[in-house]
Amino acid sequence: MLKITTLLFCICFANNFANSTDNVVFxxxxxxxxxxxxxxxxxxxxxxxVEASVLNKTGNFIIDTGSETLLLxxxxxxxxxxxxxxNNETTGILSYIDNxxxxxxxxxxxxxxxLENQKSDIIDLSHIEKSKKMxxxxxxxxxxxxxxxxxxxxxxxxxxxxxxxxxxxxxxPKVYAEKIVDSLNFKLKxxxxxxxxYIDNQKLKLGLDTAAEFNQINKSVNKKVLKYFVPKKRIxxxxxxDKRVExxxxxxxxxxxxETIYLGPMKTMLTNLSKMYEVFGTxxxxxxxxxxxxxxxxxxxxxxxxxxxxxxPIIRK
Amino acid sequence: MKxxxxxxxxxxxxxxxxxxxxxxxxxxxxxxxxxEIVFSFxxxxxxxxxxxxxxxxxxxxxxxxxxxxxxxxxxxxxLHKWKMIKLNENIYELRKKINDFTDEFLxxxxxxxxxxxxxxPSKEDFNINEATKNGHQLDVYNLNxxxxxxxxxxxxxxxxxxxxxxxxxxxxxxxxRWNEDYFNMLKTEDGWELTLQLRPGEYEYKFIxxxxxxxxxxxxxxxxxxxxxxxxxxxxxxxxxxxxNDNLNATxxxxxxSFNNWDENNYxxxxxxxxxxxxxxxxxxxxxYKFIxxxxxxIDPNNPVQEYDYDGNINSVYIVK
Numbered sequence: 001m002l003k004i005t006t007l008l009f010c011i012c013f014a015n016n017f018a019n020s021t022d023n024v025v026f027x028x029x030x031x032x033x034x035x036x037x038x039x040x041x042x043x044x045x046x047x048x049x050v051e052a053s054v055l056n057k058t059g060n061f062i063i064d065t066g067s068e069t070l071l072l073x074x075x076x077x078x079x080x081x082x083x084x085x086x087n088n089e090t091t092g093i094l095s096y097i098d099n100x101x102x103x104x105x106x107x108x109x110x111x112x113x114x115l116e117n118q119k120s121d122i123i124d125l126s127h128i129e130k131s132k133k134m135x136x137x138x139x140x141x142x143x144x145x146x147x148x149x150x151x152x153x154x155x156x157x158x159x160x161x162x163x164x165x166x167x168x169x170x171x172x173p174k175v176y177a178e179k180i181v182d183s184l185n186f187k188l189k190x191x192x193x194x195x196x197x198y199i200d201n202q203k204l205k206l207g208l209d210t211a212a213e214f215n216q217i218n219k220s221v222n223k224k225v226l227k228y229f230v231p232k233k234r235i236x237x238x239x240x241x242d243k244r245v246e247x248x249x250x251x252x253x254x255x256x257x258x259e260t261i262y263l264g265p266m267k268t269m270l271t272n273l274s275k276m277y278e279v280f281g282t283x284x285x286x287x288x289x290x291x292x293x294x295x296x297x298x299x300x301x302x303x304x305x306x307x308x309x310x311x312x313p314i315i316r317k
Numbered sequence: 318m319k320x321x322x323x324x325x326x327x328x329x330x331x332x333x334x335x336x337x338x339x340x341x342x343x344x345x346x347x348x349x350x351x352x353e354i355v356f357s358f359x360x361x362x363x364x365x366x367x368x369x370x371x372x373x374x375x376x377x378x379x380x381x382x383x384x385x386x387x388x389x390x391x392x393x394x395x396l397h398k399w400k401m402i403k404l405n406e407n408i409y410e411l412r413k414k415i416n417d418f419t420d421e422f423l424x425x426x427x428x429x430x431x432x433x434x435x436x437x438p439s440k441e442d443f444n445i446n447e448a449t450k451n452g453h454q455l456d457v458y459n460l461n462x463x464x465x466x467x468x469x470x471x472x473x474x475x476x477x478x479x480x481x482x483x484x485x486x487x488x489x490x491x492x493x494r495w496n497e498d499y500f501n502m503l504k505t506e507d508g509w510e511l512t513l514q515l516r517p518g519e520y521e522y523k524f525i526x527x528x529x530x531x532x533x534x535x536x537x538x539x540x541x542x543x544x545x546x547x548x549x550x551x552x553x554x555x556x557x558x559x560x561x562n563d564n565l566n567a568t569x570x571x572x573x574x575s576f577n578n579w580d581e582n583n584y585x586x587x588x589x590x591x592x593x594x595x596x597x598x599x600x601x602x603x604x605x606y607k608f609i610x611x612x613x614x615x616i617d618p619n620n621p622v623q624e625y626d627y628d629g630n631i632n633s634v635y636i637v638k
Contacts (some may be wrong), residue, residue: 156636157638
């Protein structure tokens with residue numbers, strides 16, 4: 001027993017030691033109270049990017065519900081920091097790279113917001129830096145976001161994080177002054193938000209991914225669905241693994257998510273998603289990304305497995 | 318020897334004039350108004366046309382115009398879809414939201430007459446590039462547009478002092494995805510200068526002086542970049558009018574917000590026929606505000622966008638972007 005206690009003590013000590021440098025602070029955040037924070041973001045192309053500092057470095061982080069963990073960019077966190085080789089693949093549409101270096105962040109700190117013992121992977125994200133011409137420290141994924149309700153607001157260009165209990169109830173009674181007008185259930189499959197959509201009565205399993213710059217629809221979906229995909233142009237795309245591929249872009253029409261939620265036409269990319277099983281941990285017919293959030297000011301509640309929506313304003317000029 | 322000097326001076330003057338002339342030329346085919354891009358076709362601007370799929374040019378005058386269409390990368394060079402509206406005998410226009418064009422920096426386009434004839438821009442036009450199809454040059458030009466563009470009456474002037482012996486100074490930044498060719502700066506008496514029309518927002522930029530990247534030493538605002546150096550930062554605001562309808566019996570209405578430190582006196586709103594209004598320049602980003610109607614604080618009843626402040630009070634929210 002003593003041994004275990006000693007071991008625990010040692011681990012705690014080691015972690016505390018690491019803690020002195022391992023804080024992530026959102027430098028421009030508006031901290032409303034101990035439960036709620038609003039973080040402004042900028043859009044770099046279609047990526048939602050917040051500014052934060054970690055390990056004495058300040059820079060950009062991509063908000064990515066499609067990524068399982070916090071990812072740190074090896075370019076800025078080289079091997080002088082403690083880490084060990086991780087065996088399994090890191091997932092996320094931005095990254096499917098073998099053997100990332102893993103490290104543990106003792107706490108992910110938003111001043112009052114301290115998340116204990118966050119796992120982070122260290123991988124090379126220099127190709128995103130190059131293609132987006134930005135300083136990218138890392139990617140904030142599911143394991144950071146899951147303890148909060150997250151309001152992704154492409155109208156005010158900000159993310160609101162508010163703490164929830166294990167049932168998903170907000171601890172802060174005054175988070176949104178605007179009215180929630182609609183909601184939608186989703187299923188959480190591993191770390192991926194999966195919602196059901198319908199085109200021409202065909203059911204589609206769609207992943208919701210804040211870091212998907214374009215919506216995607218799988219080539220192998222029912223032909224009835226593809227009738228509503230109108231091709232527009234071919235574009236070159238570079239993914240996280242630095243390969244360039246040519247894909248077909250177009251408009252996806254008449255997507256219905258519920259009796260009250262219709263979308264479209266949305267800019268969508270025709271892709272082969274069957275290989276992305278690893279990334280999302282589930283088989284998907286499509287991915288809703290930036291284009292969806294452009295239409296819908298969306299609140300994600302992981303515990304309740306529910307999305308809530310706030311209207312875009314119609315303002316007189 | 319004297320001749321050589323005279324020639325050199327003449328050549329130099331010629332070069333300067335050409336450059337200045339080329340840069341000051343107005344962009345052709347579009348203008349930006351607020352959050353809209355207005356494609357504009359004036360038939361007097363074109364002298365040549367070419368038939369679709371035949372690249373031989375013929376004279377414009379011979380054609381009777383039935384319709385004009387905007388065709389470009391954004392609509393897969395469709396000859397039919399983006400039909401323009403006839404404003405008068407010469408001018409056709411089509412308005413689109415700029416937000417639909419943000420996924421590229423530069424878009425190529427052309428005007429199509431009667432769904433068949435391409436109106437050919439001339440080589441002297443400012444915003445052109447050589448047209449290609451499947452990697453082959455077509456020996457004609459396309460017009461192009463960017464959401465940031467050179468305009469001597471624009472809202473952002475960039476200046477760099479010195480470097481009088483430099484051959485070429487380029488302005489490059491997030492507004493043009495760090496393009497290294499597009500924005501040639503103009504030589505002035507004490508350095509180089511260029512004025513752009515930019516949408517409201519925060520941008521990072523640098524100067525490239527004969528290939529060397531330089532931050533703006535006159536500008537204290539800087540962000541760290543991916544090369545562990547710094548980029549200069551510029552914030553573009555816009556003129557905004559906030560309005561409060563009715564309340565015509567009030568004697569005084571004040572606009573107070575995060576932009577004026579919640580001042581209770583300075584921004585006195587002006588009475589209009591329908592209510593009250595105040596026009597001022599607002600920086601990019603999010604702002605909280607309220608109206609003080611005869612000492613009563615109220616939120617903007619016509620603005621549904623609201624947020625709680627630190628004390629749990631509700632404010633109206635205005636975003637400049």
